[in-house]
Amino acid sequence: MSVLDLTHISRNFGTASRPVRALRDVSLRIEKGERLGIVGESGSGKTTLARIVLGLTRTSAGTVSLLDRDVTAHSAADRRFIHGAVQMVFQDPMSSLNPRKRIRDIIALPLRAQGVGTAATRASRVRDLLDSVGLPQRFLNARPGQLSGGQRQRVGIARALAIEPQLLLLDEPTASLDVSVQARVLELLVGLQQRLGIAQVMISHNLGVIRHAADRVAVMYLGQIVETGTTAQLYASPAHPYTQALFSAIPRVGDKKRTLGEDHTLARGEVASALNIPDGCPFHPRCPRASDICRSAEPKQVEVSPGQFARCHLVEPMAGLV
C-alpha cells in the first residue's frame, strides 16, 4: 500500500476563458517511509500541489488516493481523514505560529482539534514532542515572539508530528533561517525521519538541502514534473535542461568569478506565467537548446535511465554539474 498516489492531477484557477493552469497532468506516488524531494521555483505549481495533498483545495481533474482511500471528492469526511494522516511544516516560522498563543497550545492544537487523548495525555505528549525537537520544557509557557527563528521552526516541527502523521510535508522549512541555524534544523529533520520512518515530501528550491533530505527527486516547472529520478541519478547526470540550469545557477564556494555568457546551461529570460503557458514544451523560450520540435510539440516522458524520466525532446544528460 502506498501512502499517497496522485494520478494525472490538474488544477486550474480563474475563469474558463482565462484559466490559470497551476498544475497540468501531475502523477506521483509515495511509498511508506520514502523521502521525496520536489524542486521548483515560483510558478512551478509546488504550492498548489502541497495544498491538494494537505486537503486544503480540490483538484480539477485526476485522482488523489491517500492510504488506499480515494479522497478526490474532497468531502468533509475526506478532509478529516486527510488531516489525521498528513501534516505540514510551514516555510515561515514567523507567521506560521499564532503570536498570541503559548507554545504548549500551539503544539497541542492538532491533538485538541482532532479529539486525540485526554487533557493529561495531551500535555504529556506535548512535553515529549518538545524534547524530541531539542527544546527545553520551560518553553511551554513562552510565546512565539520570545523565540528565535530556528526555535520557532522546531515548534512547527513538533506541531506537525503531534498526531503521528503518515505523511509529512515540508515547504521550504529552512529557507527563512540563517545558514548555521538551517543546518541544525535540517539535521534534526533528517534524524527524526530516520527514527520515526515517516514518509516525507520536502519542497525546496535549494538543491543542497534536497540532496541531504530526499531519496527521490521530482523537478517541477510551470505545473508539470519535468524530471524525476533518484537523488543519485539526478545529481550525477541531470537530463532536463531546466534541471541542468538549476544546477548551474547555484553559487558555490570556491567558484571562480563568472563572466556573463560563459555558461551555456544557464536559463535565459523570465519564467512564463501560468496564465500564458507557451506552446509545445513550456520551457522552450528559456532553453538554450530549443529547436523547432520544442516550439510545436509537447514532449512526453522519456526514460533516460532506469527509473529516471525527463519530459524533453532532446534529452542530453549532462554529467559533472555537481
Place this chain on the structure above:
Amino acid sequence: MTDDIPARDLPIAGGVEDGPVSVEVPAWRIAVATLGKSPLSMVGLGIVLLIIVLAIFGPWIAPFPDDAGATVNFAERLQPPSWKHWFGTDIVGRDVLSRVIVGARISMMIAAFVIVLAVLIGVPIGIIAAYWGGWLGNVLMRINEVFLAIPSLVFVLAVAALLGPSLPVVIAAIALAWWTWFARLAYGEALHIKEEQFVEAAQVSGAGGLRIAFTEILPNLTSVLVVKITLDIGYVILLGAALGFLGLGVQPPDPEWGIMVAEGRDQLPNAWWLTTFPGLAIFVTVIGFNLLGDGLNDLLGARQ
C-alpha cells in the same frame, strides 16, 4: 602560552539553543513606558483614571451625597460657587459638585454596558462574515451597512422615543447603533488575519471554523479593539448626555450630566454654574478618553 581548559562552564547568556531569546515583558509595563513618553497620553490616562474612581467611589467622595437624589434645600438655592459648594447649588439647593461626581457613575455605566453589548454582538458577526464569506458574509455585511447608513443620533432618538426614556432604553438604543462599527472593524481585521499562515496551519491541524474564528483570529483582534473601545467611550458618553439633554434618556432627579446641562439652560446667564460644570465634565471626560485612545493607538501601532 594559552590556557587549554575548555570553556564549557562559561555563563550562558542566550547563547545556547535552549534559552528564550527575549524575556516576556508584561504588557502593562510596555504600555506604561510608551505612554509615559507622551504627556498628552498621560493627561488622558489621568483623566480616565479619575473618572473611573469617581464612578466607583462617587457617593463616598461627594461632599453632599444626598444631593444626588431628590433632596431639596431651598435655603441654599442658586448659590454661586463658594468654599462650601465648589460648583455652587442648583435651583432646589442641591450641591452641583456632588451631583457632577455621582453623575460620573451614570455616564460610565452607560458607556460600559453599551460597549460590552456592542462588542458581544458586533465582533462575532464581523469575524463570521470575514472567515466564512460567501453569501452569509454578504448578508451580514449588507445588514451592517443598513445600520451604518442611519445616523446614530437619529436612530437612538427614534428608539428612545418609541420605548420611553429610561436608563436601560438609553443603553439598548446606543448599543443597537454601535455594534455596527465593531462588526465592521472586526470584519476588516479578520479578513487580513485569516490570510496568515498560522490560520492555514490551524486548518491543516484539523481545526474547524468556529475554533479557528475564536481561538486563532479573535485573540489577534484585541489590540485594535482596545483602541477603538477607548476612543468610543467618549462618544458614547456624549450620545448618552445628548439624550439626557433632550429629555429622552435618564430622567430627573438622577444627576446625569446631560439633564443637568438642560436644566441649567433656563438659568443662563445668571446662574452660569448650573450648565457650565456638567458641560465641563462631559468635555473633560471625552477629551480624556480621546487622548488615552490616541496614545494607545500609537502604542499598539508601534508594537506591530
Place this chain on the structure above:
Amino acid sequence: MSSLLAVDNLEIGYRDTDGVDVTLLRGISLSVARGEIIALVGESGCGKSVTAKAILGVLPDNLKARRGTIRYEDRNLLELDEAAYQAMRGRAFTLVPQHPLSSLNPVFTVGEQFFDLIAFQGRTHVGIIDYWRPRLSATRRRAIRTRTIDALREVSLPSPEELVDRYPLQLSGGQSQRVLIAMALVGDPQIVIADEPGTALDVTIEAQINDLLLERVQARQTSMIYITHDLGIASQLADRVYVMYAGRVVEEGPTATVFATPRHPYTAGLLRAVPKVTDESFEGIPGTLPDPKAIGQGCAFRWRCPFAINACAESVPPLSDVGDGCRAACVRATELELVA
C-alpha cells in the same frame, strides 16, 4: 592601492527603553579600493545592514555613531550634514536594495521614477519652480527619456522603450531588480552598495542578476560592497571578503584564501554548515546569537565555539594578521587547524 572608502573602528549603538546602552556595531573597520568588489558576509544580526546604512547616511534617528570614522576621499562622512550627504548619494555611492517591489513606488511609472533621479540628482531641496522646469521643457524631457532608455537597455531589459512607461507591478521580480540596478548605475557612482539583491528572487533569476551586476560594475570600474549571507555568491563576486559576527569583523582577506583556509572558527563553522550539492556532509553551529547586552568583555562567539578557552571571555580578540593577506579576530587563530 589607496582606498576609496575606509571605515575605521566604527561603533554604533542606541539606548533602549530601560536606558541601557546597546551596541550594534562594535568597532568595524573595512576599506574598498577603486574598482574593487568586497563582500560583507554574515547572518542576521551581525550588523551588515547597519554598516551599509551608516555609509549611506540613512541610519534611523535612534542609532548613534559613538566612535570611529567613515572616510570617503578626504572627508569623514559622519561629520556631514544631511545636505552634504544628499549631494553625495547617487554620485559617490548608491544602493541596490533587497526587495524590488517595495523599493519602487507603485504609483509612478519606471520613467517617472527615473525622471526625478536624473533631473535632480545630488540636490537637497527642489523648489516648485525648479521641480517643474525640466518637466515643462520638451527637449529636457526627451533627453531624460533617452537617458532612461539607455540605462534600461544597459541592464538587458527587453523593449526598454515600452518598459519605461510601465508600472512596477507590471514587471516581474527579476525585471524590477534590473530596474533598481539601472537606477543605481545611472548617476555613474563610485561605489555601489548591493544589499542582498537576489534574495527575494528565484535561483535562476538571481544568478542572472548577479551576473549582470558583476559585468556592469566591472565594465565601469565601479567599486562594490556586496552584502550577503550566501558564501557561494561572495565567492563568485568578491575580491575580498569581510566575515561579520555580532557587530564585529571576525575575519577578512582575499575571498578565495579565506574560504579555502578559514582561520576563525565562525568562518569555518559557516562553511561547514552549508548543505552542499556534493556528497560532503554538513554540520550546523549550535546555539544562537548572544544578547548584545550580555557579550561583555570577551569574544562574542565564545558560547558557540568548539575551541573556546577561558581567555576568550577576558578580552575582545583584535583582528590580527594570519598571513596570506588575511586577518582573523581569534586568540587561537594561528594554532588552530580549521577544516572548512
